[in-house]
Amino acid sequence: SELTGEVEFENVDFGYNPDKIVLHDINMYAKPGQKIAFVGSTGAGKTTITNLINRFYDIQDGKIRYDNINIGKIRKPDLRRSLGIVLQDTHLFTGTVMDNIRYGKLDATDEECIKAAKLANAHDFIKRLPDGYNTVLTGDGSNLSQGQRQLLAIARAAVADPPALILDEATSSIDTRTEAMVSKGMDALMEGRTSFVIAHRLSTVKDADCIMVMEQGRIIERGTHDQLIDMKGRYYQLYTG
Ligand code: TTP
Ligand code: MG
Secondary structure (H helix, E strand, O other): OOOOOOEEEEEEEEOOEOOEOOEEEEEEEEOOOOEEEEEEOOOOOHHHHHHHHOOOOOOOEEEEEEOOEEOOOOOOOOHHHHOOOEOOOOOOOOEEHHHHHHOOOOOOOHHHHHHHHHHOOOHHHHHHOOOHHHOEEOOOOOOOOHHHHHHHHHHHHHHHOOOEEEEEOOOOOOOHHHHHHHHHHHHHHHOOOEEEEEOOOHHHHHOOOEEEEEEOOEEEEEEOHHHHHHHOOHHHHHHHO
C-alpha cells in the first residue's frame, strides 16, 4: 500500500437510510501512527464511523480523505485491504492455521506468516496445536478457543501489514491470562499504524492520542484521557461512574 495511514473526516454526515441521518458533522484527523479511541453509549455511532473509515457506504455529505485523497464518494472495493482491517471479524475457514494467517496477504511466504504470528503473540499456542501451523481448522475455527481465534485474527492482520487498523474490542468473556496475551498482540500490531479503536477497556483508552466521546451521532468531547478528566464532562462521568 502507498497509503501512510493519514485519515481525515471533514463535515461528514451519514445515514444508512438517507432519510435518517445517524452521524452529524463529524470532523476528525488522524496523523499516521496515532491511536484514536471511540467511547460512548450504545447506538452513539462508533461502529458506523468505523464502517465509513472502511468505506463500506457512501456518505451523504462531507469528505473522507486518506492522504489527501477524497474517498468519500468513490467506489473502491479493495480499499478494505489497503487501509483498514477489522479485527473483530475473524472468518476462519477450513484449512490450516498457516493458510488462515496467509489470508491477510495471499502471496505471503511461510516465514512471513510465522513472523506475523510471533508479533501477534500467537506463535506459542500454534506450536502447541497437534500439527502446529499445519493443524486444520474446522469451518468456523470452533476447534480453537475464542482467545486463540483473536490471536489468529491479529496474526492475519499483521501479515496484511496495513497502514491503518480498526479494532472493535471484544467485551466477550475470555480469561484474564488470554486477555493479557491478546492485549499484548494488539499493542504490537498497533505500533506504527494508525489505529481506530472502539474501546471497552480503560487501559486501551488511557494511552490513546485522542479519545472521541460520542453521543447520538455526534462527537461531543475529544482529547486525551487526562484532558477529558479535567474537563469533568461526559467522559469524566463515564469513567468515574
Ligand atoms: P452504531 O454505529 O452501531 O452505534 P455504536 O457502535 O456506538 O453502538 P454499540 O455500542 O451498541 O455497538 O449505531 C448508530 C445508529 O445507526 C443506530 O441508530 C443504529 C444504526 N445502524 C444501522 O441502521 N445500521 C447498521 O448497520 C449499524 C451498524 C447501525
Ligand atoms: Mg458498535
